[in-house]
Amino acid sequence: MCKRIEYDQIKFSLKNDYLLQAQTDGAPFEIYLKRCFPWTHPYEFISVRNVDDKEIFFIEDLNELNESDQKLFRDQLKNALFTLDITRINSIDDEVEIRKFDVQTNKGHRVFQTMIDYWPEILSNGEVIINDLSGDLYKIADWKSLDTKSRELIENYLD
Numbered sequence: 001m002c003k004r005i006e007y008d009q010i011k012f013s014l015k016n017d018y019l020l021q022a023q024t025d026g027a028p029f030e031i032y033l034k035r036c037f038p039w040t041h042p043y044e045f046i047s048v049r050n051v052d053d054k055e056i057f058f059i060e061d062l063n064e065l066n067e068s069d070q071k072l073f074r075d076q077l078k079n080a081l082f083t084l085d086i087t088r089i090n091s092i093d094d095e096v097e098i099r100k101f102d103v104q105t106n107k108g109h110r111v112f113q114t115m116i117d118y119w120p121e122i123l124s125n126g127e128v129i130i131n132d133l134s135g136d137l138y139k140i141a142d143w144k145s146l147d148t149k150s151r152e153l154i155e156n157y158l159d
Contacts (some may be wrong), residue, residue, distance in 0.1 A: 006057050006073050011071050020076050022048070022056070031056065033076055061121065075123045083129075083137040084110060092157065100128065105138065112136065116139040128158065 011023045013030075021028040029050060036045040048057035062070050088104040099114045112132040120130045120140075130142040140146065143154050 014070055033073060071124060078129050083139040086138050086140045088147060089153045092153050122158060
């Protein structure tokens with residue numbers, strides 16, 4: 001039986017910049033996040049589980065956590081989804097209410113669309129995440145290492 005932990009008794013952090021871990025009164029231990037309702041409420045109803053797949057903590061809404069934990073968990077949840085890695089950007093065109101991306105990915109050529117008012121998001125580790133209209137995620141591991149044309153295209157859309 002796994003002991004459930006209260007939020008005020010737990011501290012969350014990253015190990016090696018990517019492994020989520022928790023610490024109570026003892027040594028840190030690895031954890032992972034599991035969405036209970038993944039698409040309709042992406043930042044609600046999240047199970048925090050240990051490596052034995054036992055729930056140690058349940059989050060009804062990420063907004064109930066402090067800001068640093070919210071950011072850490074949002075980054076982890078975004079990285080946990082299936083993503084396509086963008087290796088080159090051929091074009092980005094703003095059309096009526098739609099932005100069209102033409103890219104090369106680790107899985108080949110792709111064209112996808114976002115809403116015109118949606119902006120790519122830079123995660124705390126420097127990765128860029130783009131969420132398209134279909135709910136697919138595209139990731140740029142290091143936008144500064146893209147070829148010159150790709151960098152020039154994407155930097156116009158980064159904060």
